[in-house]
Amino acid sequence: MKSCLLVFVPLLQFISGICFAQQNGYRVNGHILGLPDQTKLYLIDGGKRKIIDSAVVQQERFVLNGYMPETAHTYLYAGKGSVSMKLADILLDNRTVEVEGTKPVYDSVVVRGSDIDRLWKEWWKEDQQIGYQRFRIKQVYESLVAKKDTANAGQLKKLIDEMTVNRIDLLKSYVRRHRTTAVGAALPTLCTLGDYLSKADYLELYQTLSPTWQNSGFGREILQQAGRKSNQKQLAK
DSSP states (O other), rough: HHHHHHHHHHHHHHHHHHHHHTTTTTEEEEETTTTTTTTHHHHEEETEEEEEEEOOOOOOOOHHHHHHOOOOOEEEEESSGGGGGGEEEESSSSSSEEEESSSSSSGGGGEEOOOHHHHHHHHHHHHHHHHHHHHHHHOOOOOOHHHTHHHHHHHHHHHHHHHHHHHHHHHHHHHHTTSSSSSHHHHHHHOTTTTOHHHHHHHHHHSSSSHHHTHHHHHHHHHHHHHTTTSSTTTTT
C-alpha cells in the first residue's frame, strides 16, 4: 500500500501541474535563425487590431507569456511601423506553441501547436493558384474591353466569374472540414476574399460552424461582416 501511495502522489502532482499550466495562460517559445538581438517582437490581436504582448530577441530566441480570455487569431511582428515585418499567424489560446524559422521570413517560419499556420498556408496555396490564373485572364479581358472586342471579352468575363466562385467554394470546403475547430471559425475572418463574399456567403459560413464556434469571437466577426454586405455579389472585381 505504501509503495502505491509513493507512485500515486507524484502522479497527482504531475497531473495537477499540467492542469495548472493549461489554466495559467499561453506561452510562445520562439527560435528564428537570423533574427537580430534586441529586435522587438509584437503579438497583435488580429480581430481587435491591438498589441497584446511583446518581447525582445536574445540570441535568436524569445518568449511571450500571457492569458487569453478566448481563442484569437494573432499576428507575430518584428518591429513597428514602416519597418515592421510579419513573421507568423498564430491561432492562440492558453497553450504552449513553438515558433521556429530558418530565417526571419514569413514562409520560412513554422508554428507548432497552432493549426492555423499549417492550414492557412495550405488554403492560401490552393487559393492563390486559382487567383493567379484569374489575374492573368483578367489582364487579357481588360485589353479586349479596351479594344471594344465585346464578344471575346464577354466569354472571358464568364470565366473570371467562374474562377471567383471556385475560390469561394474552396473557402467554404475548408470551413466545412474544420467546422468544429477554431481554424474553421477563423478562416472566413482571415481570408482575402472579402470583396467577393456576399451577405449570403457569410451567413452560410456562419451556419456551417458548430454552435460553440458560432458563439465565439470569430463567429461574431463573421456576422458583423455579413451585416456590412448587401446580397449582391460583384464577381468581376
